[in-house]
Amino acid sequence: MKKIIGSTTGLKSTQIKALENLYLFRTPPEELITEQQLNALTAISHDIRRQVGLLINRAGKTVHVIAGDPHRIVIPDTPDYKALPGRLKGLRCIHTHLVPGESLTTDDVTDLSLLRLDFMAAVTITPEGEPDIIYPAHILPTEEGIPYELVPPVTINNLDINCNALIMALESELARKNALYRTETDEEKAMLIHVTTGDPLTSQASLDELEELCTSSRIHVTGRAIQRRKVIDPKFVVGKGKLEEITINAIQRHATMMIFDTELTPAQIRSITDFVEMKVIDRTQLILDIFANRAKSREGKLQVELAQLKYLLPRLITRNTAMSRLTGGIGGRGPGETKLEINRRRVRDRIVKLGKEIKQIRKQRNQQRAKRNRKQVPVISIVGYTNAGKSTLLNTLTQSEILAEDKLFATLDPSSRRLRFPKDIEVIITDTVGFIQNLPEELMEAFHATLEELEDADILLHVIDISNPRYEQQMQSVEKILAKLKLDEIPLIYVFNKQDRIELATFDNMWLLNQGVLISATKQETLKPLVSRLEEMVNNRYEANNYYNNALPRETNQSMLEPAPSIQKENDYE
Ligand SMILES: Nc1nc2c(ncn2[C@@H]2O[C@H](COP(=O)(O)OP(=O)(O)OP(=O)(O)O)[C@@H](O)[C@H]2O)c(=O)[nH]1
């Protein structure tokens, strides 16, 4: 006989037998439940004074009998029945309510909507233990508003509600709607979630950025949710009720994943994925993913892998738990744990190995740096928020072709070019990985080596995209990171970029623009003031450091550039 779900403690063996007997009934396709089974259900529930629930599949078979307490039943995981996009779960839940006249509760309709049940019905019981009124509800295939519909109550005399036909009709409508949401590439669709204890305006801005990150990694955003709280919920980040609401909304909008705009702790990921039948990731994971896709150089790839593994390690246990939950889970603790240990050991070994390789590469790089330093060629480094136009500026300045794209984090590997000023002084200009606010710790560490090169910079060009509505926050984020890297002592020029995209006459922050140079990195003719300013600064530094005379003649400069990964062309400025 199949097992009863929930606790049967304190029940007599005849009562347990009566519960088990509920597995024996078959429901015809048009009925919600048969009269006989309904009678048996209310009789035993009345007898034990606990709610009892049934999960019935579309073939009319009872797949679970659930014993609850006087106020609720807990629906178990049903790995064999999953609600795929555009489909329902294939299970209906019919359960008793002991309170006379109590229709479906909020918990009931939440379960219906979250689990995507075919039907949810509550049946009340007469004082004699017979079925009284049945309150059914089903999902509504809408994208907004209430996600379910309460069907008019029925009694034992009209259980024939054309049940399966109704379910089929609902599913075909769901499938049609889902198809509308399908994209050509069938990309992921995400619900973005931000929780804050502060200003909701900042939340919007932060979500805007998260959305850009999504676009960068080809994820389509189907909805966003913000919750303001006094404190962040340690378990679910947002409150449990809010998480339910968001999840239902995400399902309504055909989302395939949820992205939290913070870093989730391993415990939070675990409780949320236990709760939500959807992929759940956080901002850090999204950024790590982007970096993993973009990394080109060997060092870049190693660094990103290292960052990913470091992020993964404390979360491994979560993954496996989630996995075992999805595959049925029970009965495998021994082997499960061993496998987990193997996984963790492998990850740890790999982390050590990667660390060594990176150290080796770093050593070579330092030697190259030292060689370059000896030659004392001034280095100008371009820094700035991601997508500000750094690579474009380097390209236009030096007429080269570094990948510049309207994507966050187009550049991951530093590249250097030569630039020659009219007075025959040559400098090296380097492009760097873009910054972003709250750069994940793992990546900050990973790219520390790359960013270390910035220490050699004689001048920093801080490129700011003034056409981005969040340019001020972005400037601040960059400055924070520069300070963290202890680079805030290096002379810096603000380069306000993409001037062609703004209306200068109505720009409300002219004061700021006067602190730097205004350019359009895509238009070479706008760069002259920047070039003269740079030249002036380089000259001043030359004189101040008195190494002008040590500078090598231009012709021989070629050799000292060798260590830089990609030197292509040079460009003369008149
Ligand atoms: N309209 C306009 N677009 C620009 C300008 N400068 C850059 N862009 C565009 O902005 C986008 C980003 O430029 P990139 O040079 O890749 O930016 P980046 O700072 O190197 O970005 P990451 O490498 O991702 O950090 C590209 O689509 C450029 O064509 C400009 O002056 N005007």
Ligand SMILES: [Mg+2]
């Ligand atoms: Mg770039």
